[in-house]
Amino acid sequence: MVGFDSSDDAAVYRINDDTAMIATVDFFPPIVDDPFQFGQVAATNALSDVWAMGGTPKIAMNLLTFPSCLSLDAVRGILAGGYDKVMEAGAVIVGGHSIEDKEPKYGLCVTGFARPEEILTNDGAKVGDILVITKPLGTGILSTAAKAGLLTQAEYDEMLAIMTTLNKKGQEAMLPVRPNACTDITGFGLLGHVQEMAKGCGHTIELWADSVPVVPKALELAKDGIIPGGAYNNMGYLAGDVAVDAGIPLERSDSFYDPQTAGGLLISVPEARAEELLHRLHDLGVPGAAIGAVLPRGEHLVHVRASR
Amino acid sequence: MNELDARGYSCPEPVLMTKAALKKGLPLKVLVDSMTPVQNITRFASNAGYQVSHKAVGEDFEVTISR
Helix, strand or coil: CECHHHCCCCEEEECCCCCEEEEEEEEECCCCCCHHHHHHHHHHHHHHHHHHCCCEEEEEEEEEEECCCCCHHHHHHHHHHHHHHHHHHCCEEEEEEEEECCCCEEEEEEEEEECHHHCCCCCCCCCCEEEEECCCECHHHHHHHHHCCCCCHHHHHHHHHHHCCCCHHHHHHHHHHCCCEEEECCCCHHHHHHHHHHHHHCCEEEEEHHHCCECHHHHHHHHCCCCCHHHHHHHHHHCCCEEECCCCCHHHHHHHHCCCCCCCEEEEEEHHHHHHHHHHHHHCCCCCEEEEEEECCCCCCEEEECCC | CEEEECCCCCCCHHHHHHHHHHCCCCCEEEEECCHHHHHHHHHHHHHCCCEEEEEEECCEEEEEEEC
16 A cells, blocks of 8 residues: 555555555664663654554564674663563564674564554645644754763753654544644654655645744754754755745754654644644643645745744 | 864764864864764854854865854
């Protein structure tokens, strides 16, 4: 049902009329120093794709590489962190594979299921939809700062909480509202994933810069030039498709390109049901925010305006 | 001219090194090896109220910061 051609979050295979299987894999090197926390973040990130597709994760397999000098405690810590989040997701770890490598890397191969008609792709947005995001931006900038010890404990904890919050509740809130499209925000940053969504449906997506939630510390750091190289890479490849209006503070537009780890869901929902979606998200404790709208195709795929 | 060679360092190190080097006097010339530190140093320095410019020097970049 979904494969390579639409650059979606996961592959989807229809088993029969009642069941579709969702398959996804994701792994990366440590983004935080603590092994248990790294395991949690990597698992939160890998599981997310299944929820973004409208499914429920059921089975997960560990993917682990580690140098021989890494202590057994660290390896155990990483795996325990992953296990913790897979349990919270209501799925099970049924095995995995590990090999020796210069750099540790961890992630999961996740299989989930959904009814075929409930599969949500990233290319179904319709003119008149409102775009809703379920987590604040800034984790790329914050983790760059954390590497250099520039965060207080409270700022670090806030970053970690964002990266270890499962998109499970966000999806739970979203499904009954019947969105037209969904994806999750990861390495390409908000604008990269919005551009994919716009490209997929062929319309233009307008973003309201001052409505986008960004961790305040991340804006402060962006002003100070603490921005990961990945953000500039995103800016480079998106330059032709994204127009940013004058008057938007640079640190704010910079944060829209910031690569996110285990970012939130980006949901495209008909305007008539957008309020209901926001209420449902807030009722479940998910900080949802309306950040833009789908318009008929204009000059650019994505247009960032200062405000609504 | 105060000079700093920040080639071979990855972000955020070049910005932090620049911040420290600014205390030793202006103008400051910073040598870096990719556009990421150029853009980060430019953001930091212009937000802090300095004049910033950069140019390519072979495969590297030279960022000049002045009052």
